[in-house]
Amino acid sequence: MSPTVAYLLYALFALGGAGVYLALPRSQARPTHVAGLLLGAGAIVGGLMLLGTYVIAPSSTESSTNFFFYLFSAIALFAAARVVTHPKPVYSAVYFVAVAVAVAALVLLQGAEFLAIALIIVYAGAILVTYAFVIMLAQQTGVSVYDTRAREPFAAVVLGFAAMAAIAGRIADPNALPATALAPATASLVAGAGEAPVTPDAGAEAQAGNTISVGWSLMTKYVVVLELAGVLLLVGLVGAIALVKKKVPRDVGVDPEAPLGQIGKEVEPF
Amino acid sequence: MKDEDVLNVDDLQPPLNTAERFYLPILYEGMVTTVRHMFGMWGAGKRVTVQYPEQKRSLRVENYRGVHRLNKEWYRGEDGTRQERVACVACFMCATACPAHCIHIVADESPWDDREKYPVRFDIDELRCIYCGMCEEACPVDAIELTAEFDLVGLSREEMIFDKEKLLEMYDRTKDIKPRKDPKITGYPTTADRLATAPAADAQAPEE
């Protein structure tokens, strides 16, 4: 990748950052909203084209894959921008779902079916439903002040986009990774099958699909990480129970033989 | 609020026993009952629906309060033959008794010797009527009666105002099903008879 392209990439990220900054919700009504969206859209399109030209396109043989890559990338980027810029929290959650689904589709395009569906089940199915649940419980009518105003928009945008630019520059740099292995490496990395075959029957691996590959690599190569994650989740679970557990007297003072009027006498209110 | 006023509904229920806690035995019992009714087995499942336009439920014709009719009666004509005429004497008792004010009568001098007036027009707004039967009770000559006809339909409000001809036609349609009420002939108990035979039931008012 020539320096020109790299600078173009960074410039596009700067543009995108400026667009998102302008589009972030602020208290006063302003006409920059549209401009921000336009800038953001331009940055998204430009970034996509750059990425498509220098990273994905050379390794991709099917044009349909290419098309869907652009489609889902655009959906994901647009939805991601709306997650942070939409003033209504419920819409942010819905856009987050869209991001999760679009990213799952991108992962699916790379042949990692298991990861894609796991992303949907875990993110869209569990975490974001809980978000939506909490948002609905917390705020039933109207839009509150703290939702319509971004906190520290400048710092957040600069930090976020600088980090993204750094990562993208690194990925797009042919010296950082072997150019031939770019897309396949990504695919096998997420599928967990990039290493030397650990399945008992290497020939059957291609047919067995990546669910089995993921299972094998999780239970052999990454078993310690897996167990650690399990322990971490358990600790989180125990902690959550410990936090919410109040000592609730169970049927306090209720004597089944007592006359009806006495029942519930010592039950405390909340 | 005093504690004595508190009544916790949950404590009125018996606790579940071990089988009930698993729900499945209970589910099985319930399903047996449901299936019995569904397939009509073992004495259950007799269909109770009345297939309305084809089948009609048998009503107690004597005291069902449906559409009105205006009764006819026989009289001896001037040439000595039996002729029919409207039984109503246009006394306005029914119109007076009507709580819904749905009876409108225009009276004129009767052409017959045995009565002074007869109705030239007799209109009942069947949409206003509440089918309470007060007109029937008020009538001194049992000329207006409620029939067991309940499927009363029409396409306009005007159509539902029954005039004298329609009410008389109603009598022709229903006279075989429900003979004209005449205490002396049919033996129906009058209001006075009923009050006389059932004094205790009315006297016992529910407490509070």
Add this chain to the structure above:
Amino acid sequence: MIIEWLKTQWHFSAVLTAVVAGVILGLVAYASLFERKIAAWCQDRHGPNRVGFFGLFGWRLWGLGQPIADGLKFFVKEDIVPAKVDKPLYVAAPAICLIVATMGFAVIPWGGVVDLDGDGQWDVRCQVASLDIGLLYLLGLGAMGVYGVVLGGWASNNKYSLYGALRGTAQLLSYEIPIGLAILVAVLMAGSVRLEEIILAQVGEGNCWYAVKHPIAFLLLWAAMFAETNRMPFDLPEAEQELVSGYLTEYSSMKFSMFFMAEYTHMIVGTAFLAVLFLGGWHLPFIPWLQPESTSIFAMLCKMAVMIGKVVFFMWLYMLVRWTLPRFRFDQLMRLAWQKMVPAGIGLAGVAAIVVYIRGSEMSLWREVALCWAGNVAVVVVAVLVSLLARQRGDRVTGRQGNLPAVPAAGSGA
């Protein structure tokens, strides 16, 4: 010629999609008639029996025209969008519900593999998409199905709808866990998450349906499926009596109808899922056309008929249960999921894992079944013991909520 064209899986899938979509939408429409008929029969009534086909032949045909009349009615009724709803989400919610529910048909194996030209080699699978992750795909759709309920309830800007949505969210999230655990039993036994391989692992020599091997897991999945489809003992999100239909309250016309169709579609997918996982899918024992070896077109049609027959049977059970059991209260619902079904599911998954470990590669069917049954019985025995113990301790299961304020008796005045 057309056979040659159909020999490409892609072409076959397209045709199958059209057929399945037509059949299923018809089935969904007739499911509502079926439901009303069964409701009527259970209550000693006749049910809808008036609508024929435009007076065709002068027959009423037992009301078979009713779904068409209903559909027509839904199309031409006024579509009310209340003034203060959140319009984009209000409109999107029924669509999400229906789309997600319908997507489930893509992976259901309706009729095994088919040999179209009769050369002894099978050509296509009678399945729209044979995914490597078929089972997980269905689980993912189940997870996405919550959004229709949640967004519909929230966007309606109605307190009853919101209550329905909240209940729906909590319920669906909770019952996905027992479902996942019960599924895990089948997955462990079959060693695959491909639906057609799970069927193949249940049929043929030396195999039997998992409902025979793991009856308790089957019951668990069946019961949890009721909750997942919002059916009667678990229909708290809709709860006509308390919540005036919950998240459906503000919907009318075709949007309401879409929620309705989504519910029935969900039921059909759920029952097909149950049939595939525990009842051998298109398989019935001892009938030659229903074995995996027979791949003729006739056999495919037989298999599809059997699959649909199983679906209809379970739909019938769904409807019977609806008229048998009253609705759970919310705390009972949660207790059932977390305190009963989840531990039982964990136990059963453990049993399945142990069975898979012990059986290795060679074990006769009888010994394996005996092993599975021992495990299932052990789970039941433990559950009974725990229940007895709780009874000894005097825990009351009538559902008294100890920390709630007392309810004032009527007329006492606060």
